[in-house]
Each structure stands twice: as structure tokens, then as C-alpha cells.
Amino acid sequence: MKSNINIGLGFRRDLTEEFMSQKTIKPGFIEFAPENWIDMGGYWGKVLREIETKYPVTCHGLSLSLGSPEELDWEFIKKLKIFLDEHHVEIYSEHLSYTKASNAHLYDLLPIPFREDAIHHVSKRIKQVQDYLQRKIAIENVSYYTSVAAEMDEATFINSIVEEADCNLLLDINNVYVNAFNHNYDPKNFIKKLPLDKVAYIHMAGHERVAPDLIIDTHGEAIIDPVYELFEWTIQRMKPVPVLLERDFNFPEITELQSELTQLESICKRHWEVHYEIK
């Protein structure tokens, strides 16, 4: 990526035409879920090849299941490495969660117990994957709706893994907001405890409040002001990294998505242009 200010958008097939034409929306980069594209030829394979000539690409994994009690799926990891290399992927990130247990994939993010043995287990797996991929992974703090058999707080859990695995962190600001709301803690205090020097990537998204005391991380709404504020507060405490807007469904007019990108960009410029020379 050429600039210090990079605001990207997750690629969604519903928006293919807009991404291709670059008339109504022009993100600085795009993000793919490799699981949705590995082994894919034909029309969508062609789209992928065309789109990567227009944008820098990052990848955000869904099914590596780093926190799983299961063995790592090396057959999949081999395909992943080929995909990341072939498509010149600049950043590869995955979730600090598990999606497979008892020999079955579940295709959604389950919370890992915040426990010491889990720290060592997950760290070992991250290191194994990093060694094979020959690149660092950025692991994402996930939203969770209940903690499970926790023996420590979330920040300690994340910090320990980032340190032990020597990996990067994908800081999802919306997830911090969601978790702080759901589990009644202060999001800024939480962020202060994180290794911000290890943040390689930021995710921003909208969410849905489904009950007075519960928010679900849906990626189906616009980013709300308190999340923008938390974002602005956070980026003043760290070096510039790429920032991604996630929107998975319930797509608004494309101009509204562009407005969100523009708003993120202006916040970044406000702080990162002042303190960091733009390359």
C-alpha cells in the first residue's frame, strides 16, 4: 500500500459492479475472505483476477480456527499459502476464536475460554501457521456475547497470545465497543491495556442492539458515532495502519458506504497526517 492513510472496504459480490467501475466508490484497498475464493474459477475467478489489478488486497480468514481443540487443517493451510502468494496479499488476518470442534466446522466464531492453557495452545498454533505461511498473522479481537469458563480478563488473554505467538493484532474497534457494552467495561481502559505497537490493521463496522443489554456484531448497519469516537481516540495512540470498513449485508446506497470511507479517512488524516509523514 502506497500511503500511510489507507481506508479499505470488504469485497462483497453484491457490489462487484461498483468495485470494478470505481465510479461511485473507490476504497484504498479491498479485503477478501480467502475461504470464499480458494479453488474458485469461472466467472468469480475472473472477477478476482480483475479486481486485484485495480486494488491492493488484504485477506481476512474465517475458518482457520486458531482456537480450536482440533488439529490444524494443513490441507487447507497449504491452499491458503498458495492463494496468499498468488494474489500478492499484503496482510493476512484471522480471528482469535474457534470455528471447529468435535470434528465439525460451525462457520461462526465461538469464544475461546480465557485460560492459560488456551493461551499456550493458541500461540503454538499461530506460530505453526506463521512459520508455514512465512508471514505474520494479525489476530482479531472478536466480539463475544458471553465469556466461557474464563480464568482471566480478555485483555490479558489477548496480550499474552500476541506476545507468546509473536504475531500482530487486528484491532476491531467495533468489537471492543460491543464487548465493552455487553460485558460492562470501559472500552478505552481496555484498549489502553492492548499492545498497540503490535496493531497491523484496524476493522470498523456497524452493529445491532437486539436487547437493552445486548449488542450483536452484525456488520449490517452503519458505524455509529460512539464507535467513530472510540476509533479517533485510539488512533491517536498508535502508528498509521490500514483501516477496513466491514459491511456484509443490508447494503445501503453506495454513496453512503463511500461517506463512511470518507469519514474514516478524514479522521485518520486529522491525526496521522500531523504526526506521521505521508509517504
Place this chain on the structure above:
Amino acid sequence: MSQFAKDIGRFIMKLSKETEAIQNSLALYCRSGVEPPIPVSRPENLPHYRRLVFNIVLNTMQQAFPIAYKNIPADEWKDLVHNFFLKHDSQTPQVWKLPFEFYQFVSQNNYSERLKKPFLDDLLFFEWIEIEVHTMPDIKATKHKTKGNLFTDVLVLNPEFKLFKLNYPVHIHPPDKALELHGDYFVIAYRHPNDLNVRFLNLSILHTFIIEKLIEEEYTLNQIVDDMLSLFNINKNELITNISTFLNDLFNQKLILGYKISPGL
């Protein structure tokens, strides 16, 4: 965490049986609804995990099998997907490939009989094949030229295809109509090289025989005709007329791409 604890942990680096059991019981809860015997901070939110996980599978199947979904009552469809998710250990890390596992589960467990939908296996297979052919990795065709002799040159088939047999013609008729037409239906699905969309062609037994020979890319049409005359009791002139029409149609439809160029040329 103390440095000593970290060092010991790094040395051991194994997930405890207890943590593993906790993780497995949460995953099992998502599939079965059986309350996990584990300490959670907000138990009232557990059903959201079950809902979110199941919705991904339900939506994936609905998108993959729109015709089957419309032809099975909504509650039966939901039960079917529920049973699949509970009883089948999903193996693919790529959720878009899961519909194939769903098709296998349904056909291996005789759900077509249980739901009194005899066409169900064929319909799911047919809908899956459209996805499979549409998304299959690109395959480079054998080197070929566009001009040649239909009878003496080896023909080159578009390699992006699946040849299969159905018992109900769900590729031609709506399921209720197909139900009345039980038989042997040979079908080829292929990806058109121009627009990359999937086309289906219904084939007679003779035409299926020809396609199977063409797949081998070793025989000229003259050789194939000789084979057919030795196997079937057919009039040679009628056969040649029939085959010529058929193959010219396949050329027009881009299922045959051209004439093989011999290695070294």
C-alpha cells in the same frame, strides 16, 4: 501472569482436557441445543450463538438449493437442515462447498423417502452441479485449432463440464412434473467459455456414448462411428447424419472447442 508460569506454559503448551471439553460442549450446544454444563458469564446469550451458527447453514442451503427449498414445506426444510447440522460433521472449511455435503447426507439417509419427495436426491444433485461447474477451477483446454475435419481429426471438448445421470428430469421440468417421468436421463453441464454461465444439455444414450469417447480425446469420429456400428444395430448413413448434426450443435454451443493439434505441431 508470572514469568515462571509463562515458561512452564510454553513448555507444556497443551490444551487441558477440561478446556477441550468446555469448547466441545459449547460447539455441541450450537448444534443440538443441549445446554452446556459450563460456567458462562451471560447464559441468557447462549441461544444467540445457536441462532447465528444455524442461520449461516440454513441460509447457505437456501441459496444453494432454491428449487428444492421452494418444493419442500418450510418446516420440513428447516427440520432437514437441522438434522443435517446436528448429525453430520461438516468437513469443509469453505462454507460454499457445504451444500455438496448436504446433498450427500440427504441421499445417504434416504430423506427422499422420508419426505415423500422421490426427486429430492436428483434435484439437490442437479442444483449442486450448477454451483460446482460454475465455480470449478479453470481448466486449460487441449491445444486445438478451429478448422479441421469433423471425421478424421480428434475433437477437443470444453474441459469444464460434468457428465451425469438422473432418474427424474429435474433439469428440464419442475419437480412435480419430473416426478411423473421416471427414467434414465443423461445430462452434461458445462461452463460456456464466453459468458462463463452453466448450460445443461439433455443427451440420448447414443450421444452420451459419443461424449464419453470424446472425453478421452484419442479417437476420431470415424473410429467412434465404427465402434458404434459394432455395438448398436444402426444404419450407418442415418448414424452419420445424426452425429454430424449433434456435433455441429456442440460446436455452436461451445461444448466442442475445435480440432486437436498433435503434439509437436
